[in-house]
Amino acid sequence: MELLEIDEAAAFDFFAEHDWTDGLPIIPPTPERVAAMLAGADAQEDEILGSVPERKRTVTAGMAAVNAVMAGCRPEYFPIVLTALRAMLDPAWNANGVLTSTGGSATCIIVSGPLAGKIGMNAKSNLFGPGNRANATIGRAARLVARNVIGARTSVQDESCMATPAKYTFCFAEDDPPAPWQSLRQQLGFDAGDTIVCVMASEGPRQLANFTNGTPEGVLRSMLSLITPPGSVIVGKGGQGVVVLGPEHQFIIREQGWSQRDIQEFLVRESRVTKEQIEAAGVLLEKPGDHHYLPIGEDGKYPTFHGPDDILVVTAGGHGAGWSSYIPSFVPAKHSVIVTRRVREAGEALPDCGPDSCEIDISAILAKSVNAGTENV
Amino acid sequence: MAMIQVYRPVHTDPKLPPAPLAPRRHLAGGARIALINNGKPKTTDLLGYIAEAFGRIHPVASVTLHSKPSAGSPLDVPTADRIAAESDFVIAGLGDCGACSSCSLIDAVMMEERGIPGAVVITDPFVDVCARLSDRLGYAGYRPIMIPHPAASRSDEWLRGWADRSVAVLVSQVLPEGSA
Numbered sequence: 001m002e003l004l005e006i007d008e009a010a011a012f013d014f015f016a017e018h019d020w021t022d023g024l025p026i027i028p029p030t031p032e033r034v035a036a037m038l039a040g041a042d043a044q045e046d047e048i049l050g051s052v053p054e055r056k057r058t059v060t061a062g063m064a065a066v067n068a069v070m071a072g073c074r075p076e077y078f079p080i081v082l083t084a085l086r087a088m089l090d091p092a093w094n095a096n097g098v099l100t101s102t103g104g105s106a107t108c109i110i111v112s113g114p115l116a117g118k119i120g121m122n123a124k125s126n127l128f129g130p131g132n133r134a135n136a137t138i139g140r141a142a143r144l145v146a147r148n149v150i151g152a153r154t155s156v157q158d159e160s161c162m163a164t165p166a167k168y169t170f171c172f173a174e175d176d177p178p179a180p181w182q183s184l185r186q187q188l189g190f191d192a193g194d195t196i197v198c199v200m201a202s203e204g205p206r207q208l209a210n211f212t213n214g215t216p217e218g219v220l221r222s223m224l225s226l227i228t229p230p231g232s233v234i235v236g237k238g239g240q241g242v243v244v245l246g247p248e249h250q251f252i253i254r255e256q257g258w259s260q261r262d263i264q265e266f267l268v269r270e271s272r273v274t275k276e277q278i279e280a281a282g283v284l285l286e287k288p289g290d291h292h293y294l295p296i297g298e299d300g301k302y303p304t305f306h307g308p309d310d311i312l313v314v315t316a317g318g319h320g321a322g323w324s325s326y327i328p329s330f331v332p333a334k335h336s337v338i339v340t341r342r343v344r345e346a347g348e349a350l351p352d353c354g355p356d357s358c359e360i361d362i363s364a365i366l367a368k369s370v371n372a373g374t375e376n377v
Numbered sequence: 378m379a380m381i382q383v384y385r386p387v388h389t390d391p392k393l394p395p396a397p398l399a400p401r402r403h404l405a406g407g408a409r410i411a412l413i414n415n416g417k418p419k420t421t422d423l424l425g426y427i428a429e430a431f432g433r434i435h436p437v438a439s440v441t442l443h444s445k446p447s448a449g450s451p452l453d454v455p456t457a458d459r460i461a462a463e464s465d466f467v468i469a470g471l472g473d474c475g476a477c478s479s480c481s482l483i484d485a486v487m488m489e490e491r492g493i494p495g496a497v498v499i500t501d502p503f504v505d506v507c508a509r510l511s512d513r514l515g516y517a518g519y520r521p522i523m524i525p526h527p528a529a530s531r532s533d534e535w536l537r538g539w540a541d542r543s544v545a546v547l548v549s550q551v552l553p554e555g556s557a
Binding site for chain 2: 001002003004005006007008009011015018020028029030031034054055056057063066067070094096097098100101102103144148149150151155156157158159160286287292331334335336
């Protein structure tokens with residue numbers, strides 16, 4: 001990594017003039033701060049987190065640490081930053097497409113697990129809003145890496161037409177629900193003691209207000225009004241989404257015996273839309289061969305989601321009259337999917353690889369392959 | 378003035394060396410053209426009209442349409458290998474957004490890497506993103522077929538008109554110099 005010498009008092013001006021920030025002030029990434037950030041996750045500077053082969057770009061832990069310092073992260077946040085970046089670099093997330101698209105997606109990072117509480121993340125009142133350093137800076141660090149390392153800068157390799165303020169930072173924690181509901185990590189097959197990160201290329205959140213209906217179906221039907229507007233890009237096309245249930249709504253649904261799976265199945269079934277609904281909103285269906293809408297079903301409707309696993313059900317938010325939120329993916333799942341990774345904390349031992357593999361004599365294998373090469377020549 | 382040392386926060390990989398274009402060959406026996414359709418509205422029509430327009434000035438042996446599952450991803454390697462083995466040149470498109478322009482350009486570049494000339498059809502606002510990416514990939518100056526934006530809501534007559542106007546660029550991009 002390249003070191004520069006600059007005037008400390010003019011550091012922000014220097015970074016802004018070089019187009020190395022999101023427009024907000026940064027913390028100068030000095031060698032001491034970057035080393036402390038790497039130590040926060042026991043990471044090595046040259047450790048490769050992943051690549052975007054379409055752009056011939058590789059992201060290292062060192063460059064992630066530089067940008068995490070700039071974003072204002074504390075070193076104890078860094079295991080979550082690295083995990084989010086590894087998810088973003090999974091080919092299924094499609095970083096090249098997601099970060100170039102005119103759709104202008106936010107990078108929605110959801111953290112479920114004990115590490116979120118340990119580092120002080122906000123899962124309650126104002127969780128999408130300002131005021132929590134961990135939420136704000138983890139999300140910002142991911143976006144600064146996208147911008148500075150992967151090249152997602154305006155009119156460089158980011159062609160967003162509108163984008164969203166959530167693109168500055170969009171990271172929050174789950175507030176574990178009471179039994180019998182399960183945390184997000186348990187719903188996805190991880191242990192209660194794990195911490196996981198789910199990353200979705202998303203739109204900004206849409207807020208649900210329903211203060212009057214005390215039935216699960218009533219609450220979820222109002223949620224559907226946010227899920228199925230035909231002007232929304234994934235409607236009828238097989239997208240993904242996150243339903244964030246505030247305390248009042250999750251209480252109504254849970255206390256009346258619905259499981260989280262019931263919610264997913266209800267929303268998948270009821271979010272199917274007809275051609276007439278789509279066209280009545282002024283959206284013209286594309287021609288056969290323009291493969292955007294999914295095939296119409298036997299019920300004469302287009303599916304907005306392929307199946308229940310395409311909706312994450314998360315409990316979070318503060319007490320109030322009856323607020324929840326819906327976060328849609330910014331494109332259908334065939335272009336990008338939610339990627340989940342387990343966080344490896346600093347100091348966590350690597351899995352025991354067992355005697356079989358540890359006792360292999362690598363030098364003997366190398367010698368053999370060199371000999372084989374010589375014979376072929 | 379207190380000076381501090383800071384790391385440069387942007388990617389510092391050296392620029393890739395120039396990559397060679399595939400050889401441009403005379404195709405007197407008739408061109409085998411592959412159309413790489415990314416599924417954006419009107420793309421099947423537009424690419425077909427460009428191939429038709431080319432056929433009016435040059436022998437064509439076959440036109441094959443390949444549809445990608447997602448406009449936001451490039452061709453997968455086995456499909457790219459197969460198309461390259463079966464074609465004399467490709468026309469990829471339609472790049473009328475950021476991700477799809479980038480990926481259609483990469484489709485054309487994947488063909489160049491396999492020894493087959495590529496042409497990519499891009500609407501005017503996205504020519505710059507392709508220029509920057511082609512420069513990044515070692516294909517500085519790669520010339521797209523540019524048509525006005527938007528194409529998705531245009532009539533057949535409009536698409537045919539721009540297909541006709543595209544042929545000169547297509548010829549310069551996929552045939553040997555002096556073929557026009």
